[in-house]
Amino acid sequence: MKSPLLAIMLALSAAFPAVADVLKIKKDAPKQYVVKKGDTLWDISGIYLDEPWLWPELWQMNPQIDNPHLIYPGDALALIYDADGNPRLVINKAYRKLSPQGRITPKGTNAITTLPLEMIKPYISYEQAIDSDDIKDMPYVLGANENTKTQTLGHILYVKGDLKVHKAYAIYHEGEPYTDLETGEVLATRASYVGMARAFRTGDEQNGVPSSLRVESVKREIQQGDFLMPAMQGQLLPAYFNIHRPDNAVSGHVIASPRQVREFSTMDVVVLNLGRDQLIEPGHVLDLERQSPTVIDGPRGPRYPEDSSKFEKLLSDASQLFGDESDEENTTWTMPKEKVGELIVFKVYDKVSYALITKNQHPIRIGDIAVIH
Known part of the structure; x- marks a missing residue:
């Protein structure tokens, strides 16, 4: 065999x-x-x-x-x-x-x-990172046959949008945006799966008639405004990944965690500000690096900026702007970056990707650098 x-x-x-x-x-x-x-x-x-x-x-x-x-x-x-x-x-x-x-x-x-599918399956099956403009064009829940703010199993949903009868649709809740830490650009919007419904009556949006769906499964309560996508869109679960280093140098950051915590360890999932636009692929192995803190060396000896006096910081800033002549007694040392872990990318969008931490020497944090030199 x-x-x-x-x-x-x-x-x-x-x-x-x-x-x-x-x-x-x-x-x-x-x-x-x-x-x-x-x-x-x-x-x-x-x-x-x-x-x-x-x-x-x-x-x-x-x-x-x-x-x-x-x-x-x-x-x-x-x-x-x-x-x-x-x-x-x-x-x-x-x-x-x-x-x-x-x-x-x-x-x-x-x-x-x-890779351990039980660790990443929730983020493949129940998480999406979608362009905010795309969400605006998707069908969304108007209400239901019960006058409540949240809907559950067996309820009938009324949706703005033309849906195909007998077709299953996944329902998502729009969450917080994923933003670039340096530029503030909104890269994608987090979308969390909340349930599944099947269309049984088509609508007529021009005449104010909604499409109708019956809820078949619920992960959490469905709310007005939740949007719909075809059931399997973005939910493919590959069992095998071609694990490899990127061919070209790449550098980005850990920008978020689906669990909304700030420190992570091995087998935790993080979000990167790297995607197809940066030629990132599922299976890419990246190093995690962290910038070591700056040190100001002056008459009182070497100190971290937070431990320096306001006067020393002012002299250090002036030294950086005008050169050593402005302050010969204070030197600002920019320290190197050090490797703190590794991760594997498993789900990729245009501007972001989900990755699994496979090794860490220290707790991984928001802002750590995902890089291949």
Whole structure:
């Protein structure tokens, strides 16, 4: 049987040419690992490598796998070294013979995925980032057959817009805008899924007759003004991502969190001010960097600006404007940026994207830089 993790891996290997240096395996990496239900490509990659997207290199020149496809729960992966000292992962066929109960899940649709879908599914199925101008043109809820401000399962909705009979529509609530931290530009508007309804009567907008839908499912209460989109639009859920670095340099920022918190950690989802306009794709791996704080060095010694006196800050500002001649005793040091984590983009719009944090050395914050140099 051929082994899903690997169609991905071979596709990835094309994006990462063979390197001259031997791959560095973690010191605590196991000689054998049995794939468990719930594992992902990223999980297993992180067991063996500090740079998980280089994992396909471990499968090059593997004589045991002619046309590898997928890896399943129950497969045993063995770490070996070739004649040149290069580490390789192979499927341990002896494990299958010695442990007939090792395959805990039948092969078929249960192959492990690239990323933990249970973590990102809510943001694929229930979150959209939509242009505000587009929302204005979409059908929206006028009211219902019950004179209440919120509607629920079984209610009939009346909608402004010409809808197709028998077609299902997803209902979204318009949330806060996603804005660029530096320019203040509105990049997109957050739209949260609230329910599903099916049209059973067409309307006539010109004559003031609404379309009618029956609510089939509800995630939260439907309100007047909520807008509608075709049911599956923007809700496709890819199981496998072509994980790779962007071909060109890119730089943006973490601008928001769907959970509306300001600090994040591994497996949290964040929003970036990067999208198709910046050639961002699902599967792109980006570094997270943070600007180190500025230091003012003067007669009282080096200090952070917030710890400096107003006079020192004034002299420092003058020094920056007019040069060192205006203040030879105070020097402003602009410190470098330092890497604080990594993330993978999984959902992309024109000007924003959703990404999953896969590694962090410090809590990730709004304003941290998403970058490839």
